[in-house]
Amino acid sequence: MKWTFFHKLGSPRWFYDIAGRHYAWLMMLSVVLLCIGTIWGLVFAPEDYQQGNSFRIIYLHVPTAILAQSCYMMMATAALTGLVWKMKIADMFIAAAAPLGAAFTFLALFTGAVWGKPTWGTWWVWDARLTAMLVLLFLYLGVMALRSAIEYSDMREKSTAILVLVGVINIPIIKYSVEWWNTLHQPATFTLTEKPAMPPEMWVPLLVMVIGSYLFFTSLVFQGVRNEILQREARKSWVKKLLATEGSTSD
Amino acid sequence: MHPKRKQRLMLIGFLLAGFSVVIGLAMFALSENINLFYNPTQIAAGDVPSGAKIRAGGMVREGSVSRDETTLLVSFVLTDYNADVRVQYKGILPDLFREGQGIVALGRIDENGHLVAEEVLAKHDENYMPPEVMDALEKSGYSDKMNQGYQYEETQQ
Amino acid sequence: MSTLQTFFEMGGHGLYIWLCYGVGGIIFLLLGVSPMLARRRVIKQVKQLHRRLALASAIPSDVNEKE
Numbered sequence: 001m002k003w004t005f006f007h008k009l010g011s012p013r014w015f016y017d018i019a020g021r022h023y024a025w026l027m028m029l030s031v032v033l034l035c036i037g038t039i040w041g042l043v044f045a046p047e048d049y050q051q052g053n054s055f056r057i058i059y060l061h062v063p064t065a066i067l068a069q070s071c072y073m074m075m076a077t078a079a080l081t082g083l084v085w086k087m088k089i090a091d092m093f094i095a096a097a098a099p100l101g102a103a104f105t106f107l108a109l110f111t112g113a114v115w116g117k118p119t120w121g122t123w124w125v126w127d128a129r130l131t132a133m134l135v136l137l138f139l140y141l142g143v144m145a146l147r148s149a150i151e152y153s154d155m156r157e158k159s160t161a162i163l164v165l166v167g168v169i170n171i172p173i174i175k176y177s178v179e180w181w182n183t184l185h186q187p188a189t190f191t192l193t194e195k196p197a198m199p200p201e202m203w204v205p206l207l208v209m210v211i212g213s214y215l216f217f218t219s220l221v222f223q224g225v226r227n228e229i230l231q232r233e234a235r236k237s238w239v240k241k242l243l244a245t246e247g248s249t250s251d
Numbered sequence: 252m253h254p255k256r257k258q259r260l261m262l263i264g265f266l267l268a269g270f271s272v273v274i275g276l277a278m279f280a281l282s283e284n285i286n287l288f289y290n291p292t293q294i295a296a297g298d299v300p301s302g303a304k305i306r307a308g309g310m311v312r313e314g315s316v317s318r319d320e321t322t323l324l325v326s327f328v329l330t331d332y333n334a335d336v337r338v339q340y341k342g343i344l345p346d347l348f349r350e351g352q353g354i355v356a357l358g359r360i361d362e363n364g365h366l367v368a369e370e371v372l373a374k375h376d377e378n379y380m381p382p383e384v385m386d387a388l389e390k391s392g393y394s395d396k397m398n399q400g401y402q403y404e405e406t407q408q
Numbered sequence: 409m410s411t412l413q414t415f416f417e418m419g420g421h422g423l424y425i426w427l428c429y430g431v432g433g434i435i436f437l438l439l440g441v442s443p444m445l446a447r448r449r450v451i452k453q454v455k456q457l458h459r460r461l462a463l464a465s466a467i468p469s470d471v472n473e474k475e
Contacts, residue, residue, distance in 0.1 A: 027440070034436070038429070043415070046381030050347055053418035055379060056425055060432045084260045100439065107435055111428045118424055121345030121372045125355075127287040165263065169271050173278070180278075182286040182308055184355055186377045198379040216436070223443035227450045234454045235461070243455055 010087040012229040019222035026219035033212030040205035057115040062189050063213040065108035071101035076168040079161035091157040096224025102140035128177035129185035139167040288355050295334035308355040340368040347373035
């Protein structure tokens, strides 16, 4: 197996350049997709035969819920590479992603609660899915709190990575909670293997929102990791040259 | 791969596997408690502590809903197509409450085996559909296939 | 005008929908802006550090260079 790409990825300077080349167009494309998806979902998508218009909350709820879980999987991958290969950049990915994951999880819970009130008749119920999602929020907050409690050190990197890896068990629990137990929450809207149980005029805008959210997330992680790199490599000569030659506003 | 890295990977793998097994066993042991609600079958079989507050989940049997015009008192039959439980409820029902709808009711079983509910929540499935499409489907008799998830499953027990 | 009003009412669910999309919009906006603000802050900090390092020693600042 060739490890050259892998080792390149571990080089902060290389990633700083690559991310700098791509974050802007990713952000622009994601804004376009999110705007299209939102307007499509709010105005043009049909209402649901049972729920009427409150169904439209799905266009915010499902993308944020998917992102909340994907973000955690990304962090877990980073944690594993950080622990096994001692790759410094892995910890920067975790640092950049944790607040994003917390925001997406909060939004998924919030939109779920607001959606639940008119449809289920309650804001919150302690069923397996909702509780596991709340645990995910606390995992993100825990990772952030742990990082802010310890000074930058090798120990902080390791303890963060271990916490992230232990918490990864929560992800399959979230995913399968609606199948393993009786819950108030309905089964998944999107799965990789099956056709969604709704017509295209409903799921196409949802797909647009999901893709837009992924691009948005990617762009934010790129920018966040770039900021982390600048901070941690501040004493390296390439950073000195970079900041000496370029103004503070440009890249 | 470097042997030291392989060793670390193995160690992490073992730790995670061990931890998952522990969590899995705990969840398995608790699985009855993690379930949000009991099926009518379980209630009819007497698996439910009498007098304790429980949640019951199932479908509202078609034609079983009777309302008292003056007191907001509603009575209906909750079914999983295997057993039935009569539910009595006084209060405002969620918008989605209707015959044939999946619901979850919180309350106590009285001496007649009826559930006296304090709260009724509506459950819905992932089959979202525009109203016109649903009308067309109903005409073709498809709607019976929906909400299958509420039926009693032998494998769950 | 009346079609616009019915659109905002969303068949009686307007409050729920606009609450979700309002909070969602604010959070997405904050997320989108924060890395740019953070970048400014970081560059300011790092430049300050560079100035301090250059001042602190007459030795060329590349001395603690490892690469």
